[in-house]
Amino acid sequence: MQFVRAGLLLAAMTLVSSQAIAEEGDPVNGEKVFKRCVACHTIEPGKKKIGPSLHGVVGREAGTLEGFKYSDAMLESGIVWDEEILSSYLENPKKVVPKGKMVFPGLKKEQERLDVIAYLKSVSEE
Numbered sequence: 595m596q597f598v599r600a601g602l603l604l605a606a607m608t609l610v611s612s613q614a615i616a617e618e619g620d621p622v623n624g625e626k627v628f629k630r631c632v633a634c635h636t637i638e639p640g641k642k643k644i645g646p647s648l649h650g651v652v653g654r655e656a657g658t659l660e661g662f663k664y665s666d667a668m669l670e671s672g673i674v675w676d677e678e679i680l681s682s683y684l685e686n687p688k689k690v691v692p693k694g695k696m697v698f699p700g701l702k703k704e705q706e707r708l709d710v711i712a713y714l715k716s717v718s719e720e
């Protein structure tokens with residue numbers, strides 16, 4: 595019985611710690627992942643390219659950067675970019691905003707999404 599309990603405890607602990615790792619994004623690696631966004635996005639406040647500036651995007655309401663012409667779908671999405679919905683959007687933009695105009699195949703690896711979100715957060719604090 596003792597052994598079973600110890601085993602269960604160990605299993606629970608491994609589960610918790612691996613989840614903790616998965617939820618931590620690494621902003622340094624995120625900067626590398628962001629290279630896949632720079633064709634269309636900058637992190638400079640207000641500076642748009644094909645896409646809007648991503649400065650301060652975490653926590654921002656979707657479609658609200660002044661001076662950028664969003665798709666109607668984005669304007670009407672009602673999304674607030676918390677980390678969870680950002681991650682879904684970056685995994686598959688068309689799934690979250692089907693008629694949106696971000697042409698991006700998506701970041702399939704969860705760690706890359708966490709990293710780039712951590713990077714976006716870190717640069718927005720500057």
Ligand code: HEC
Pocket residue numbers: 627628630631632633634635644645646648651655656657658659663664665666667668669675680684691693694695696697698701710
């Ligand atoms: C080919 C160009 C392109 C690439 C590459 C691209 N995006 Fe976009 N992105 C856009 C466009 C265009 C929009 C506006 C979408 C709309 O209005 O429907 C957008 C919108 C967004 C938004 C919503 C912004 C807001 O103000 O509501 C986020 C967040 C975002 N992109 C993140 C990223 C990230 C992170 C990457 C890289 C992993 C990336 N994008 C790659 C073009 C791109």
